[in-house]
Amino acid sequence: MDALSRIPQLLVYGVISGSILALGGIGVSLTYSILGFSNFAHGDIMALGAYLALGLLALFTGLGLSNTPFGPLSFGFSFTLSFALALGLTALAAVLIDRILYKRLRHATSVILMIASIGVALGLRNVLQFCWGPQPQYYIEKIQLAIAVPGLGVRIKPDEVFIILVAVIVVTFVHYFLRHTKMGKAMRAAADNMALARVSGINTERVILWTWVIGGALAATAGILAGIENKFITPELGWQMLLSVFAAVILGGLGNPYGAILGGIVIGVSEEVSTAFIPTGYKPAVAFVIMILMLLIKPTGLLGRRR
Amino acid sequence: MSLLKVEDVTGGYGDMEVLHEVSLELHSEEVVTVIGPNGAGKSTLMKMIFGLLKPTTGDVFFAGEKITGLSPDRIVRRGMAYVPQVENVFPSLTVQENLEMGAFILADDFSQRTEEVYELFPILKGRRKQRVGKMSGGERQMVAMGRALMLDPHLLLLDEPSAALAPNLAALVFDRITAINRTGVAILIVEQNAKESLKLSSRGYVLASGRNRFEDTGEHLLANKDIGELYLGA
Amino acid sequence: MELFVGVINYLVFFAITAGTYGILALGLNLQWGLTGLFNIGIAGFYALGAYASALVCGPLPSAWDSRVFGGFGMPFPVGLLAAAVVCGVVALLIGIPTLRLKADYLGIATIGIAETIRLVLKNESWLTNGVWGLQQIPSPLYDPIHKGVGALLRGHADWPSWAHDLTSQAYNWFYLILVLCALLSLYFIMQRLTSSPWGRVARAIREDESAAAMCGKNTFSFRLQSLVLGAMMMGIGGSLYAHYARFVSPSSFEPLYGTFLIWVMLVLGGSGSNKGAIWGSFVVWGIWAGTDFLTRYFPVTATQAASLRIIVVAVLLELVLVWRPQGLFRRGPSH
Numbered sequence: 001m002d003a004l005s006r007i008p009q010l011l012v013y014g015v016i017s018g019s020i021l022a023l024g025g026i027g028v029s030l031t032y033s034i035l036g037f038s039n040f041a042h043g044d045i046m047a048l049g050a051y052l053a054l055g056l057l058a059l060f061t062g063l064g065l066s067n068t069p070f071g072p073l074s075f076g077f078s079f080t081l082s083f084a085l086a087l088g089l090t091a092l093a094a095v096l097i098d099r100i101l102y103k104r105l106r107h108a109t110s111v112i113l114m115i116a117s118i119g120v121a122l123g124l125r126n127v128l129q130f131c132w133g134p135q136p137q138y139y140i141e142k143i144q145l146a147i148a149v150p151g152l153g154v155r156i157k158p159d160e161v162f163i164i165l166v167a168v169i170v171v172t173f174v175h176y177f178l179r180h181t182k183m184g185k186a187m188r189a190a191a192d193n194m195a196l197a198r199v200s201g202i203n204t205e206r207v208i209l210w211t212w213v214i215g216g217a218l219a220a221t222a223g224i225l226a227g228i229e230n231k232f233i234t235p236e237l238g239w240q241m242l243l244s245v246f247a248a249v250i251l252g253g254l255g256n257p258y259g260a261i262l263g264g265i266v267i268g269v270s271e272e273v274s275t276a277f278i279p280t281g282y283k284p285a286v287a288f289v290i291m292i293l294m295l296l297i298k299p300t301g302l303l304g305r306r307r
Numbered sequence: 308m309s310l311l312k313v314e315d316v317t318g319g320y321g322d323m324e325v326l327h328e329v330s331l332e333l334h335s336e337e338v339v340t341v342i343g344p345n346g347a348g349k350s351t352l353m354k355m356i357f358g359l360l361k362p363t364t365g366d367v368f369f370a371g372e373k374i375t376g377l378s379p380d381r382i383v384r385r386g387m388a389y390v391p392q393v394e395n396v397f398p399s400l401t402v403q404e405n406l407e408m409g410a411f412i413l414a415d416d417f418s419q420r421t422e423e424v425y426e427l428f429p430i431l432k433g434r435r436k437q438r439v440g441k442m443s444g445g446e447r448q449m450v451a452m453g454r455a456l457m458l459d460p461h462l463l464l465l466d467e468p469s470a471a472l473a474p475n476l477a478a479l480v481f482d483r484i485t486a487i488n489r490t491g492v493a494i495l496i497v498e499q500n501a502k503e504s505l506k507l508s509s510r511g512y513v514l515a516s517g518r519n520r521f522e523d524t525g526e527h528l529l530a531n532k533d534i535g536e537l538y539l540g541a
Numbered sequence: 542m543e544l545f546v547g548v549i550n551y552l553v554f555f556a557i558t559a560g561t562y563g564i565l566a567l568g569l570n571l572q573w574g575l576t577g578l579f580n581i582g583i584a585g586f587y588a589l590g591a592y593a594s595a596l597v598c599g600p601l602p603s604a605w606d607s608r609v610f611g612g613f614g615m616p617f618p619v620g621l622l623a624a625a626v627v628c629g630v631v632a633l634l635i636g637i638p639t640l641r642l643k644a645d646y647l648g649i650a651t652i653g654i655a656e657t658i659r660l661v662l663k664n665e666s667w668l669t670n671g672v673w674g675l676q677q678i679p680s681p682l683y684d685p686i687h688k689g690v691g692a693l694l695r696g697h698a699d700w701p702s703w704a705h706d707l708t709s710q711a712y713n714w715f716y717l718i719l720v721l722c723a724l725l726s727l728y729f730i731m732q733r734l735t736s737s738p739w740g741r742v743a744r745a746i747r748e749d750e751s752a753a754a755m756c757g758k759n760t761f762s763f764r765l766q767s768l769v770l771g772a773m774m775m776g777i778g779g780s781l782y783a784h785y786a787r788f789v790s791p792s793s794f795e796p797l798y799g800t801f802l803i804w805v806m807l808v809l810g811g812s813g814s815n816k817g818a819i820w821g822s823f824v825v826w827g828i829w830a831g832t833d834f835l836t837r838y839f840p841v842t843a844t845q846a847a848s849l850r851i852i853v854v855a856v857l858l859e860l861v862l863v864w865r866p867q868g869l870f871r872r873g874p875s876h
Contacts, residue, residue: 038645104863111579111644115804116862118581122801123855126848134844182411185400189408192397199357199391200454201383201412239796243656246649254645281664288653295646296638 003276009154010272016160016229018268019167023222024245025252025260026174027215033191033255034211035102037113041120042219043238043245044128049090049220050227050237051128054137056082072147072158074140075228083224087217094216095209121238129235136232143231163225170221171261174214178257183210191255240284244271247287251294253301262302266290308371310335310493311462316355316365319517325351326517328365335461338484338494340525342501343514344537349497350392352514353466356495357389358382370461384412388455392466395451398440402431405439405450409457417457424453427486445476449483462493469500481507505529546703553713559826560720561781565799566806566818567727568774574813575735576767577747578640579648584799585655586628586772588662590779591789593627594620595675596668598784607666607673617681621780628776631658632769640764655796663791674790678783681719686712720781724819727774731815743767802829805858811868820870829854 024046031039060078061067067076097120105113146155178184183206190197190207198204226241227233248267252259267287274286294301311333319325325348333339341349354360356367358379366375374382379389397405406424410417425432428449434442439450448468455463468484469477477500485507488494498504505511505525513521513534521534528534565583572578596611598620615623639650662669669675690711694700700708734740745753746760754760783789802825810821832853836846861868 032645038649040648101859101863108862108866111648112862112866114579114645114648115808116859118801118804119855119858119862123852123859126851126855130841130845130848130852182407185404185407186411189397189400189404192399193394196391196394196397197408199359199379199383199389200408201380201458202408203380203411243649243653247653250646250649279664282660285653285657285660288657291653292638292650295642295650299642299646 006276007273008152010276011269012154012156012160014269014272015265016163016268017272018248018265019164020222020225020229020264021241021245021248021268022261022264023167023170023218023225024241025248025264026171026257027218027222028245028249029252029255029257029260030187030191030211031215032249034187034194034208035113036194037110037117038246038254039215040114040117040242041097041124042215043240043242044121044124045090045094045216045219045238046223046226046241047128047233047235047238048093048124048223049086049216050223050233051132051137051235052089052220053079053082053086053224053227054132054139054233056085057139073162074142074144074159079139086224087220090220091213091216094212094219098208098212121242125235125238132235134235136234138232139227140231159228163229166221166225170218174218174257177214183207187211243284244268244287247291250291251301253303256301256303259301259303309333309368310337310370311356311495312368313352313356314366314368316352316362316367318355318360318362318364319348319351320360324363324517326355326362329514329517329519331512331519333462333493333495336488336491336493337510338488338496338508340496340498340501340504340508340511341514342498342505342511342528343520345499346516347514348517349514350466351517353389353464353495353497357387357464359389380412383458383460386458386461387464388458388460388462389464390451390455390466390468392470396439396447396454399438401436401438402442402450402453403435405454406457409454413458420457420459424456427456427490428453428483443476444472445479448472448476448480452483452487456487456492460492462495463487465494465496467498467500468496469498469503477503502529542701542703543706546706550706550710550713553710553717555826555830556823557713557717557720557785559823560717560724561778561785562803562806562826563724563819563822564720564727564778564781565775565803566810566822567724567731567815568771568778569803569807570812570815570818571731571734571774572767572771574807574818575740575747576743576764577644578764578768578771579644580651580768580771581648581800581804582651582653582655582658583775583803584794584796585651585658586632586775587779587782587799588655588658588789588791588794589631590624590628590776591783591794592662592669592675592779593776594624594780595678595783595789597623599675599678602670606670608668608670608675610668611675614679617679617784620784621777624776624780625773626776628772628779629769632772633765636765636768640761640768652796655800659791659794669791672791674788674793675783676788678787678789680712680716680784680787682715683712686715716785720785723777723781727777728815728819735815739763802826802854805854805861807868808858808866809861809869811871814868814871817868817870821868824869825854825857828857 024042028039028042057079060082065078067078069076101116101120102113105116144157144159146157148155178188186202186207187210189202190204194204223237226237244267248263249260251266252263267290270290271283271286275283309332313329313331315328315330316326317324317328329352341352343349351360355362358377361376366373368374369385369387397408406421410420430446431449431453439447468480472480481503484494496504505528508525511523511525511528512519521528565587569580569583572580597613597615598617599612600614601612602608635654639647642650663672690708694705694708742753742758743763746763750760806821806825807818809825811817829850832850836849839846841849
């Protein structure tokens with residue numbers, strides 16, 4: 001029973017990749033609930049974040065900033081700084097894309113918006129490819145050793161612990177923001193009923209701005225963490241993850257950020273555990289099959305959806 | 308001087324003309340009801356007053372100033388509030404949060420105003436943290452009105468406030484409307500349930516096929532047998 | 542004169558590809574333009590049709606192939622039919638569970654389906670030869686025409702070289718005629734379909750499905766028929782591609798060519814219009830080919846040039862969506 005014995009380790013991998021999917025999925029759910037369409041460019045915004053971090057890292061390294069690793073992690077100060085700045089830049093990019101394009105299509109049908117987002121996806125991806133080329137790029141060259149977790153019979157790398165921690169912290173922030181801040185509540189209100197929000201005097205364009213800021217920052221986080229996990233990034237990163245992200249979102253309930261978190265973990269774990277039983281080449285299909293099953297059985301998702 | 312003056316407003320949705328030269332007037336602290344059969348254009352009129360629709364011709368004046376064509380968020384700041392007929396609350400937010408959304412544009416502390424609104428709707432006092440989506444129709448209608456009152460408007464527009472409510476809940480809603488009016492807010496109501504609404508209105512308008520048909524005091528309209536037959540359904 | 546012939550030969554090649562894409566665009570117009578089905582998985586049907594036709598018509602597996610299936614050596618029309626049938630059947634199987642879904646969901650589902658098809662083509666080497674693809678796909682009437690042209694040229698060795706260049710491309714002319722015949726036939730079929738009672742119901746479903754259902758129409762059945770017919774057309778396009786290129790592999794059907802470009806073609810031409818679908822495919826393919834020439838003069842690498850061209854098409858799509866969403870060749874209001 002070799003397959004079964006691998007499952008605990010695959011569960012660990014699943015939680016790691018699931019955390020990344022969850023971060024990507026929250027952004028998709030927020031965009032869907034407030035702007036009314038599924039953003040097919042979200043994956044490529046994740047890739048944009050990853051590449052911006054790469055570029056900033058190169059810049060800071062060139063400027064002489066040190067990247068001596070913090071403790072057992074494989075990166076140091078300049079990478080952390082690049083990470084933080086990349087979040088801001090990606091959020092800015094998301095807002096700019098909205099101002100240039102989606103804002104002019106506010107009253108268009110959701111299908112037109114989706115087609116437009118497919119155009120953005122391909123445009124972004126090829127801008128990245130134009131600037132950095134199609135070959136894989138690395139944040140860190142060294143390979144990190146996994147440490148055995150005492151008692152559980154699994155191994156995990158310090159970087160991977162970092163990934164999970166970051167995901168938990170970010171999700172907590174988002175939760176706090178949505179529940180306890182004025183803008184967060186306004187976003188939830190707009191997700192419930194955009195027309196009523198307007199009628200109440202809420203500045204809906206500002207709500208939309210914040211949606212892109214948060215969505216962009218979350219996407220960048222997911223992209224960079226994916227880069228840390230996979231060790232390298234390519235311009236195709238976003239498209240490769242898109243289907244799994246959408247599957248997570250639909251599984252949890254399209255439009256429900258908490259559903260995206262649950263869905264992310266479930267999809268992540270399912271994809272990894274499936275490799276014990278079916279060829280790895282079919283891993284993306286696992287997410288797809290789960291999604292289809294969900295759509296057939298309970299289209300509103302595990303936690304229900306908005307709109 | 309009237310608080311609200313609608314002058315010969317014509318228009319509708321796209322090419323479809325729903326209203327033809329409709330006029331209406333409302334004074335401070337008055338309660339006015341617009342009644343008429345289905346499809347008469349009552350809701351359309353209200354949307355035009357609040358800026359959700361633009362009239363093709365005609366004007367709307369509020370507190371002496373022309374507000375024709377202004378967007379709703381500008382009109383809200385001038386002291387008018389609107390409660391739509393359906394989907395008039397934020398279901399996944401709590402009662403407290405719904406009220407907070409009503410006061411979104413206020414920068415200062417509005418906790419006193421919040422308490423005043425809870426005084427108007429005592430039923431909601433014990434339910435601040437309850438999600439509105441899980442509440443009954445009557446309670447939701449109170450939250451909807453409460454949300455609109457948070458900015459202390461001079462004029463409140465209510466689109467069919469008792470629609471889809473059982474008679475006892477509708478009576479409760481009308482009772483609250485009277486209470487709101489007593490605090491000095493003028494109210495314009497559009498209603499199918501004409502009888503109850505006219506009882507608490509000083510004046511009323513009858514609209515049919517997008518045109519003014521009658522205008523009189525609430526009492527006279529109630530007593531008028533022709534109108535009773537044609538327009539005052541149960 | 543040489544240059545002129547060179548241009549003509551290029552235009553023939555251009556028109557073959559544009560015409561093939563035109564067939565795909567017509568299929569999408571049936572699904573999306575007429576019936577409102579948001580299909581982002583065109584590449585999947587395109588690939589299926591190409592592979593089905595290739596396996597049915599192609600040679601038996603060679604000693605180097607990992608595949609064990611196929612190679613029935615059937616004539617071209619059988620391949621064409623096989624492509625249409627396979628795509629139709631797969632569309633039927635896919636449509637039954639997914640067609641009740643709302644546009645957002647259907648779109649994502651179709652991406653997933655196209656991805657799954659691509660994964661199967663890549664992984665099931667016993668069937669498809671995996672990443673190495675299928676080679677030596679026979680082109681219809683290839684040998685007879687080439688022999689005839691060869692004989693003609695040998696008999697007229699005194700002809701100027703431009704005449705040689707022109708005549709030696711005769712097979713491409715034949716293939717162009719083949720593609721144009723297919724395109725025009727399908728165009729006329731689509732025109733008849735659009736103006737028929739069937740077409741009216743499909744359009745009604747697109748505008749307002751619940752209203753159409755209330756009139757007693759089985760909306761699900763209509764949408765399924767539309768999906769299947771559109772997919773069959775895409776399969777035919779795939780077959781025509783395979784027999785021209787004479788080689789297919791999973792990477793020939795990147796979502797870009799197979800799906801995105803077709804959408805841009807239809808949006809630009811005017812979704813809902815069959816004429817628009819065809820015009821759009823020629824215009825967009827023209828822009829695509831044109832940017833190929835232009836970027837040769839830029840100081841960029843080959844992959845960078847490819848990226849630039851995609852960015853140009855993406856920007857074009859956004860410009861059309863914002864400024865003329867009803868498309869360039871369509872009269873009347875937009876969808």
